[in-house]
Amino acid sequence: MAMTVELPALEQVDTMAPHAPSGRLRRLARPTLGLLLPVGLALAWEIIVRLGLSSGRLVPPPTKLFATIVELARSGELARHIMATLTRVIAGFGLGVIAGTVLGAISGYWGLARRLLDPSVQALRAIPSIAWVPLFILWLGIFETSKIALIAVGVFFPVYLGVMGAILSVDRKIVEVGRTFRLSGPAMIRRILLPAVLPAYVVALRVGLGLGWMFVVAAEFMGASEGLGYLLIDGQQLGKPAQILAAIVIFAILGKTTDWLIELGAAPLLRWQDAFGRQGGAT
Amino acid sequence: MLVLDRLGKIYPNGVNALERFSAEVRLGEIVAIIGGSGCGKSTLLRAIAGLDRATTGTVTLDETAITGPHAKIGIIFQEPRLLPWLSVADNIGFGLSEAPSHVRREKVARALARVGLADKANAWPRELSGGQAQRVAIARALVPQPEVLLLDEPFSALDAFTRRDLQDHLLDLWADTRPTLVLVTHDVDEAVVLADRVLVMRPRPGRLFDEIRINLARPRDRNSPLFDNFKRRVLTALDRSLDRSVPDTAAKSNAGEAMWW
Numbered sequence: 384m385a386m387t388v389e390l391p392a393l394e395q396v397d398t399m400a401p402h403a404p405s406g407r408l409r410r411l412a413r414p415t416l417g418l419l420l421p422v423g424l425a426l427a428w429e430i431i432v433r434l435g436l437s438s439g440r441l442v443p444p445p446t447k448l449f450a451t452i453v454e455l456a457r458s459g460e461l462a463r464h465i466m467a468t469l470t471r472v473i474a475g476f477g478l479g480v481i482a483g484t485v486l487g488a489i490s491g492y493w494g495l496a497r498r499l500l501d502p503s504v505q506a507l508r509a510i511p512s513i514a515w516v517p518l519f520i521l522w523l524g525i526f527e528t529s530k531i532a533l534i535a536v537g538v539f540f541p542v543y544l545g546v547m548g549a550i551l552s553v554d555r556k557i558v559e560v561g562r563t564f565r566l567s568g569p570a571m572i573r574r575i576l577l578p579a580v581l582p583a584y585v586v587a588l589r590v591g592l593g594l595g596w597m598f599v600v601a602a603e604f605m606g607a608s609e610g611l612g613y614l615l616i617d618g619q620q621l622g623k624p625a626q627i628l629a630a631i632v633i634f635a636i637l638g639k640t641t642d643w644l645i646e647l648g649a650a651p652l653l654r655w656q657d658a659f660g661r662q663g664g665a666t
Numbered sequence: 667m668l669v670l671d672r673l674g675k676i677y678p679n680g681v682n683a684l685e686r687f688s689a690e691v692r693l694g695e696i697v698a699i700i701g702g703s704g705c706g707k708s709t710l711l712r713a714i715a716g717l718d719r720a721t722t723g724t725v726t727l728d729e730t731a732i733t734g735p736h737a738k739i740g741i742i743f744q745e746p747r748l749l750p751w752l753s754v755a756d757n758i759g760f761g762l763s764e765a766p767s768h769v770r771r772e773k774v775a776r777a778l779a780r781v782g783l784a785d786k787a788n789a790w791p792r793e794l795s796g797g798q799a800q801r802v803a804i805a806r807a808l809v810p811q812p813e814v815l816l817l818d819e820p821f822s823a824l825d826a827f828t829r830r831d832l833q834d835h836l837l838d839l840w841a842d843t844r845p846t847l848v849l850v851t852h853d854v855d856e857a858v859v860l861a862d863r864v865l866v867m868r869p870r871p872g873r874l875f876d877e878i879r880i881n882l883a884r885p886r887d888r889n890s891p892l893f894d895n896f897k898r899r900v901l902t903a904l905d906r907s908l909d910r911s912v913p914d915t916a917a918k919s920n921a922g923e924a925m926w927w
Binding site for chain 2: 556557559560562563564565570574575578579581654655656
């Protein structure tokens with residue numbers, strides 16, 4: 384999979400360094416081409432700091448960053464923060480997906496519900512979700528509930544829109560095939576509508592998850608005592624840029640991994656799709 | 667026996683698509699419905715299929731009024747309309763979901779072999795050519811053994827060679843169980859090669875204009891003078907159907923031969 388190459392730029396510094404695009408390596412080199420810029424920059428910065436051209440105080444060199452992560456991991460702090468953040472994202476994502484799927488399906492399937500529900504949802508969608516923060520804190524308190532609610536709100540809208548749009552755009556001709564075989568309502572949903580909306584649904588889930596990761600940071604900015612967002616704030620207040628960057632790198636890894644898990648989980652269900660990426664996209 | 671009694675269809679926008687269309691089709695008969703665009707051919711077929719109800723008149727199959735999709739009536743559309751997320755075999759078995767799985771598997775295997783796609787059982791629909799996809803659609807419609815099979819310009823999207831191939835193939839398959847075929851087409855050649863009877867419709871509003879019996883033994887030679895003769899008769903009827911001064915002749919010629927000829 385293409386994701387593995389983008390992950391830990393830090394750890395790849397030494398393995399990638401003695402790399403020259405000779406004829407034999409050309410095929411191997413192609414997918415790693417994208418690594419050239421980040422690895423090169425990291426390496427250059429490391430050298431600049433080592434040579435004493437910069438103190439590296441505000442922008443720590445890669446080795447310092449790596450050391451910070453190792454240190455956090457060794458003390459058990461890292462696992463605690465990751466667990467806190469991951470729990471919030473999973474809870475908020477779960478709630479947002481359930482609400483978005485149910486309401487999106489109702490709006491997509493049933494015209495009356497759409498006319499009744501959709502204008503309100505669209506109006507709410509126009510509100511920047513962060514604007515809810517003060518209200519959620521007032522209503523739900525400063526602890527977990529308000530954070531999870533904020534993440535759920537962020538996840539809800541793309542899932543709702545994705546599901547509704549997908550149902551509305553199901554090919555009428557395919558539905559007619561179901562009708563000619565006299566499928567009952569539930570059978571029509573199970574055998575025609577669900578498989579037809581699945582590709583768009585997976586995209587909606589991935590967009591929703593991306594927003595979930597975005598909003599967990601916002602949520603953890605509003606007074607958390609643990610979590611990766613807390614590491615960011617803590618690093619800023621105590622002047623530890625390496626800790627901030629470490630948290631950012633871990634966010635990237637977690638975000639990419641969870642996204643990849645959705646992709647991986649959906650892949651067997653979407654094998655039937657025209658797979659441009661698998662057939663022609665590799666070259 | 668499929669009986670169409672004074673079918674009429676007026677769409678909500680006021681278009682009068684079909685007017686007082688009556689016909690009787692015997693079990694096992696092949697009837698082609700031909701006519702210029704906008705003559706209500708597809709409207710008629712959709713009414714028989716129970717997909718869109720006619721505004722007036724009735725469709726009855728063996729004394730049962732058809733008001734919605736019916737188990738004894740299958741339909742093949744202009745496009746194959748295969749379900750892209752099901753394999754070719756699962757597409758063919760789509761209408762057999764109530765049958766036990768071993769029965770379904772056996773019927774699907776037989777149908778696959780019958781349409782010459784046994785090696786494509788596990789392929790996805792997107793991997794098929796246009797002609798292969800339409801074969802799968804035919805197999806899917808035939809596997810539940812309908813009494814009446816409706817075909818809405820089924821080969822019009824295919825190239826001439828594939829079209830001929832599939833026309834012959836359809837007759838082959840038809841001979842297995844001899845269902846009633848009602849075929850809408852705008853291809854005179856296709857109508858004459860397949861049908862026992864060609865119903866010519868005239869447009870605005872869509873009405874039955876003429877009826878031509880094709881008394882030719884099967885298999886029919888597309889190059890024989892007799893075949894050409896029937897083609898010319900259908901073409902002439904089509905031309906006359908567009909001439910407003912000519913009255914509908916169908917009512918007078920139901921003895922079989924086209925009387926005005």
